[in-house]
Amino acid sequence: MSTQPSQYSPETLALSAGFVPDRETQAMTPPIAMSVNHCFIPEDGSFSAHGIDDLTEAPFLYAGWTNPTVRQLEQRIAALECTDDAYATTTGMAALSAVFFSFLRVGDHLIISDVCYAAVYEMAREILPDYGIEVSTVNLTDLEAVAKAIRPNTRLIHAESPCNPLLRLTDLKQLADLARQHNILLSVDSTFATPVITRPVTLGVDIVVHSLTKFMNGHGDALGGCVVGRKALIAQIRSRAGVYLGATINAHNAWLIMRGIETLYPRMKTMSESALQIARWLEKHPRVKQVNYPGLASHPQYQLAGQQMAHGGGIIVFQTDDMDEIARRFAEDARLFYYAYSIGHQRSLAVLLKTADLMESTYNMTVEQEKEYRDYAGDGLFRLSIGLENPQDLIAELDRLLG
Structure with a gap:
C-alpha cells in the first residue's frame, strides 16, 4: 500500500513516500527499472508527447521523460519538501540549467545571489548573456538592494541558503514576499540545508533545487539533481529539460540516491x-x-x-x-x-x-x-x-x- 504524505512525519516519509513493494516478489527494496523503453497501448491509436501538459500523467514510455524508479525518487523528494511534484536530473547543474532555460527568454532579467556555487555563478554571468538574458548579482540578504535591482523584465530570482561557501543566509520568507509582489518566480538552492533543515516551499519559495549528489545521496557514489515545486511548474520544466535538454537522471543513480534518502x-x-x-x-x-x-x-x-x-x-x-x-x-x-x-x-x-x-x-x-x-x-x-x-x-x- 502506498504512503499518503499527509499522514506521516518527514522521518517516515524519507522511507515510505512513493514506495510500493514489488507486486510479484513483494521485495522491500525498490526494484531498478533499467529499461529505456516501455511497451504501451495508446487509447486513441496514436501517441505523441506533444499536447500533453504533464508527462507523468502519460504511460511510462521513454526513460528520457520519466521512469518507474526515477518517479519513486521524485515522489519521495516532493513529499519531503511539502510540495506537489519533483523532476530528477543528471546533476545539480542540470537542475539549475533546467530552471534557467525553462523560465528565461531573450530579453528577460535574472537576479542571482552574488555568492553561490561557482559553476552556477559562472553560468549566469558567462553563458546566459549569450542567449540574450540580462543578469544582476545581488547580496540577497539586503532586501533593499534586491528591490532596487528589480526591473520590469525581471522573471526570476535565484538564491542559495546557506550559500556556498560563506554560509550566509537569505531570509526566504521576506524574499518570497518581495518576489510575489512583483510577480517574479523565486528559486532557492537548498543543497546545504536539505529538507531536514529547511523546507523553502513552506516559506513561500516557488522552486527548490538540490544537488542530490551531496547530502541527499550521502555516500559520494552517484551524481544527481532535482527541481521541486508546484505541479504546473515542474511539468513545464520536465517537458523542456527532459524532452529537449536530455537532463533526466538514469534509474541506477536514482535508486542509489533513494537509498541514501532513507537515512x-x-x-x-x-x-x-x-x-x-x-x-x-x-x-x-x-x-x-x-x-x-x-x-x-x-x-x-x-x-x-x-x-x-x-x-x-x-x-x-x-x-x-x-x-x-x-x-x-x-x-x-x-x-x-x-x-x-x-x-x-x-x-x-x-x-x-x-x-x-x-x-x-x-x-x-x-x-x-x-x-x-x-x-x-x-x-x-x-x-x-x-x-x-x-x-x-x-x-x-x-x-x-x-x-
Whole structure:
C-alpha cells in the first residue's frame, strides 16, 4: 500500500513516500527499472508527447521523460519538501540549467545571489548573456538592494541558503514576499540545508533545487539533481529539460540516491550535532581567526537561522593564520579529513578556498561586494564537510593539524 504524505512525519516519509513493494516478489527494496523503453497501448491509436501538459500523467514510455524508479525518487523528494511534484536530473547543474532555460527568454532579467556555487555563478554571468538574458548579482540578504535591482523584465530570482561557501543566509520568507509582489518566480538552492533543515516551499519559495549528489545521496557514489515545486511548474520544466535538454537522471543513480534518502534524517541530525561541537571547539583555538556556522551565536544571522533552520547543518567554514601550511597538512597528513572539493559524504572532507583565487576565477564583484565577501571569508577559508565519524576523533585530528 502506498504512503499518503499527509499522514506521516518527514522521518517516515524519507522511507515510505512513493514506495510500493514489488507486486510479484513483494521485495522491500525498490526494484531498478533499467529499461529505456516501455511497451504501451495508446487509447486513441496514436501517441505523441506533444499536447500533453504533464508527462507523468502519460504511460511510462521513454526513460528520457520519466521512469518507474526515477518517479519513486521524485515522489519521495516532493513529499519531503511539502510540495506537489519533483523532476530528477543528471546533476545539480542540470537542475539549475533546467530552471534557467525553462523560465528565461531573450530579453528577460535574472537576479542571482552574488555568492553561490561557482559553476552556477559562472553560468549566469558567462553563458546566459549569450542567449540574450540580462543578469544582476545581488547580496540577497539586503532586501533593499534586491528591490532596487528589480526591473520590469525581471522573471526570476535565484538564491542559495546557506550559500556556498560563506554560509550566509537569505531570509526566504521576506524574499518570497518581495518576489510575489512583483510577480517574479523565486528559486532557492537548498543543497546545504536539505529538507531536514529547511523546507523553502513552506516559506513561500516557488522552486527548490538540490544537488542530490551531496547530502541527499550521502555516500559520494552517484551524481544527481532535482527541481521541486508546484505541479504546473515542474511539468513545464520536465517537458523542456527532459524532452529537449536530455537532463533526466538514469534509474541506477536514482535508486542509489533513494537509498541514501532513507537515512537522510538521522545522518543530517548526527552531522549537525557533530558540526556544532566542532565549531564551538574551533572558536576557542588560538590559530583560528573566525568561524562561520549557522548554529553558533556568533554567526551574523544566528536569529534568522533559528527561524528557518531546524539544525545548523553539516558544513563549517573558518579562517586561520598560515593557510597554505595548514592546507598542506590537511592534504598530506590528515587521516580522517579527506582533502576534496565536495560536501555531504559519510566521511569528513576539507578544502581551502582562497579569496583571491575565487575573485580571479569566478566572482566578478564590485568593490562593495568583495568587501562584504571578505567580511565572512577574509583572505580565504577552510570548508569542512562533517561526516559520521565520532566528533571527538575529528576534534583530535583538527587539534593535531592546526598545531
